[in-house]
Amino acid sequence: MSKKIIEITDEGNAFLEKVNELSGQVVTLCDQCGTCSGCCPMAEEMDITPSQINRMVQLGQVEVLDLEAIWLCASCFTCTVRCPRGLDPSKICESLRQMTLRKAIDYMDIRDISEKEMRRLPQIAIVSAFRKFTG
Amino acid sequence: MRIGVYVCHCGGNISEVVDINKVVEAAKLEGDVVLVKDNSHLCSNDGQTLMLNDIKEYKLDKVVVSACSPQFQGLTFMRVMETAGLNPYVLEMANIREQCSWAHYNFPKEATDKAIDLTKIAISKVRLDTPLDSKKMPIGKRVLVVGAGIAGIQASLDLGDAGFKVYLVEKEPSIGGHMAQLSKTFPTEDCSACILSPKMSDVPANKNIELMTYSQVESITGYLGNYEVTVNKRPTYVDPVKCTACGDCVPVCPIDVPDEYNEGLSLRKAIYITSDIAVPHSYVLDTDHCLGLFPLACSKCRDACEADAINYDLYPEKVKFTVDTIIIATGFDIFDAKKKPMFGFGKFENVYNALEMERIIGCEAEGKKLAEVGKKIALIQCVGSRDEQINREYCSRVCCMYATKLAQLMKRSDPKKDISIFYTDMRTYGKGFEEYYKRAQKSGVKYIRGRVAEIEENPDTKKLKLKVEDTLSRSFIESEFDTVVLSVGLEPNKGTETIRDILRISKSSDGFLQEAHPKFRPVDTLIEGVFLAGTVQGPKDIPDAVAQASAAAARAIRLMNQGEYEAEPITAWVDEDICAGCGICVGICPYDAITSEEQSDGTRLAVVNEILCKGCGSCSGACPTGASQQKWFDITQLRAMLEAAL
Numbered sequence: 144m145s146k147k148i149i150e151i152t153d154e155g156n157a158f159l160e161k162v163n164e165l166s167g168q169v170v171t172l173c174d175q176c177g178t179c180s181g182c183c184p185m186a187e188e189m190d191i192t193p194s195q196i197n198r199m200v201q202l203g204q205v206e207v208l209d210l211e212a213i214w215l216c217a218s219c220f221t222c223t224v225r226c227p228r229g230l231d232p233s234k235i236c237e238s239l240r241q242m243t244l245r246k247a248i249d250y251m252d253i254r255d256i257s258e259k260e261m262r263r264l265p266q267i268a269i270v271s272a273f274r275k276f277t278g
Numbered sequence: 279m280r281i282g283v284y285v286c287h288c289g290g291n292i293s294e295v296v297d298i299n300k301v302v303e304a305a306k307l308e309g310d311v312v313l314v315k316d317n318s319h320l321c322s323n324d325g326q327t328l329m330l331n332d333i334k335e336y337k338l339d340k341v342v343v344s345a346c347s348p349q350f351q352g353l354t355f356m357r358v359m360e361t362a363g364l365n366p367y368v369l370e371m372a373n374i375r376e377q378c379s380w381a382h383y384n385f386p387k388e389a390t391d392k393a394i395d396l397t398k399i400a401i402s403k404v405r406l407d408t409p410l411d412s413k414k415m416p417i418g419k420r421v422l423v424v425g426a427g428i429a430g431i432q433a434s435l436d437l438g439d440a441g442f443k444v445y446l447v448e449k450e451p452s453i454g455g456h457m458a459q460l461s462k463t464f465p466t467e468d469c470s471a472c473i474l475s476p477k478m479s480d481v482p483a484n485k486n487i488e489l490m491t492y493s494q495v496e497s498i499t500g501y502l503g504n505y506e507v508t509v510n511k512r513p514t515y516v517d518p519v520k521c522t523a524c525g526d527c528v529p530v531c532p533i534d535v536p537d538e539y540n541e542g543l544s545l546r547k548a549i550y551i552t553s554d555i556a557v558p559h560s561y562v563l564d565t566d567h568c569l570g571l572f573p574l575a576c577s578k579c580r581d582a583c584e585a586d587a588i589n590y591d592l593y594p595e596k597v598k599f600t601v602d603t604i605i606i607a608t609g610f611d612i613f614d615a616k617k618k619p620m621f622g623f624g625k626f627e628n629v630y631n632a633l634e635m636e637r638i639i640g641c642e643a644e645g646k647k648l649a650e651v652g653k654k655i656a657l658i659q660c661v662g663s664r665d666e667q668i669n670r671e672y673c674s675r676v677c678c679m680y681a682t683k684l685a686q687l688m689k690r691s692d693p694k695k696d697i698s699i700f701y702t703d704m705r706t707y708g709k710g711f712e713e714y715y716k717r718a719q720k721s722g723v724k725y726i727r728g729r730v731a732e733i734e735e736n737p738d739t740k741k742l743k744l745k746v747e748d749t750l751s752r753s754f755i756e757s758e759f760d761t762v763v764l765s766v767g768l769e770p771n772k773g774t775e776t777i778r779d780i781l782r783i784s785k786s787s788d789g790f791l792q793e794a795h796p797k798f799r800p801v802d803t804l805i806e807g808v809f810l811a812g813t814v815q816g817p818k819d820i821p822d823a824v825a826q827a828s829a830a831a832a833r834a835i836r837l838m839n840q841g842e843y844e845a846e847p848i849t850a851w852v853d854e855d856i857c858a859g860c861g862i863c864v865g866i867c868p869y870d871a872i873t874s875e876e877q878s879d880g881t882r883l884a885v886v887n888e889i890l891c892k893g894c895g896s897c898s899g900a901c902p903t904g905a906s907q908q909k910w911f912d913i914t915q916l917r918a919m920l921e922a923a924l
Binding site for chain 2: 146147148149150151152153156169171172174175195198199201202228
């Protein structure tokens, strides 16, 4: 497998700035100690670990948005209370999700759901289904 | 004869490996031994009191302590002997810690056997020990400080303020050293020149300090309390009293030379002043570059000088004086990045070393401007540190923090600058360092863990392409930068080698001068009355250098303040009846302590100067007749020790 080569570009820096702005965090503060990955209950299911998410953002790799990991984050905040640098990784994940969500592309049309199904589905399931299938 | 033997557990350091009971039982079988005891910490107050009481109660006249190295606690037990009214030289120590339990911790049985043997050897030696008396020698209050960087300045000021006479020798035209070149200091970002210059001007203002700049130590002979020093003073050809530092001589000088103070980023003339904060604040004529004085080729500067301060008829001067102690503070050189050719230093236009970047930031007025170095900047760590390829295994300790500082200063000058630091490990061990590192990360400086493999220059744009593995994400980074700064390490100053040869101070494997003990005598050397201050002993930052300088001053004062000191009584002596006067010992003595003197009957005899003699034993080993013997280690004692061992 050939390794991908990263270049530090202005676009990458702009992406980092955008994540900083949306999350209210300074992602360059992350020391890559791995505390967040170690305590994350979902890390084993993720394609990359939470600390790898931070690293990709630091290096301006927009591809992080295409990975599953940010959607598996349950926002349980375990990482937030344990980060030795006072960062909030769950907010970083949330900002990455927001970047996709704000593209406002819907994959699910509400009109495709039958009335019977609509009645049986809990509201929260409909909301989360919209979120999961957006972007 | 009544010998007491004490076996120490050293709180488990010994007893966890060596079977103490077996050592005690073996010692009890030796002749003349009237008492054998073991104790968990013999060096503690409790242990010392036990020994004191036993010596009185059992009327012991000789003592053997089986414990640690005599280098470590020897003095403690000698003091116990003195308190008990015994001569400290009828005490023997068997080193059953460093030489037994620590060296052979995987072999407890063998370690125990060795401990028993060493204890028996010590008993057989103590039987033949005779009391030795140390001589009282006078000592004055004069100190030589070599090198006037921040460490030398601090040591001189401390000594001068305490009322000691200081001769401060500096080879450059101005004092201040490398600190005078720095932009700001980490982690507080104090302006380096601003905090240093008041200290520099304190030096000539101190009436106890005699400052000799543009001078080098040529020779040092003698011993503690009587070091005779010869200093070679280069003429500056400018009278510092008359010179008003007006600078009229500069524009007329036809010679341009790279300015050392600015790391060659700007030019200076052959007549110049090092910097705005130079002390002494006077111009210097550099004869290595001047068109020539003998015969006089130019004389334009003299014609331009209204103060009439320039005099060409001067010659190097030899200044001789005597001091009691010496402090070495000759500092460091930066690593020459040309030795790592993959970084293209000196070849690629936009590759700088960190000291050059300090000058670019610190000295905006002349030379290269910070705005000209571009937006995208990379700093490469560990250039000349932690690298066996170039024989620099050690960490230079300051680079992580000065790179962080340079990144901060650059970022502050223009927040749009995109700065990446390529590091091996971030070492932020000092007070406020971690907080400072965090601040840099917060300001957006990128820290990328990986050593840069190579740099390629684009021949058209002069931009630099770095190739490196980010070892945290395990991916490759290939990126173009406008400027690359190499965080070069510290290495021993070339001038240190000269003074090392003169004084015969040993150096550690990294090339820096060796302290007498890494924990308890960090500023002493093994030469009596010679101390180390600052980076001459190893890489360190400014606060550490200053602390060490004050420590060296305090250690020197400790020796000098008494007015007299006790000379080492273990010296060589020559049996005049046997000495054949061959003179082999004269040549072999590393301290020049033996002379061959002619007697009235025409024969020659070796005579030992007991003050110079350090008791190394070289002469005793070399003497073909056995006339030269060392007190406390004479041949009968060595034979007895060998017999006990076999």
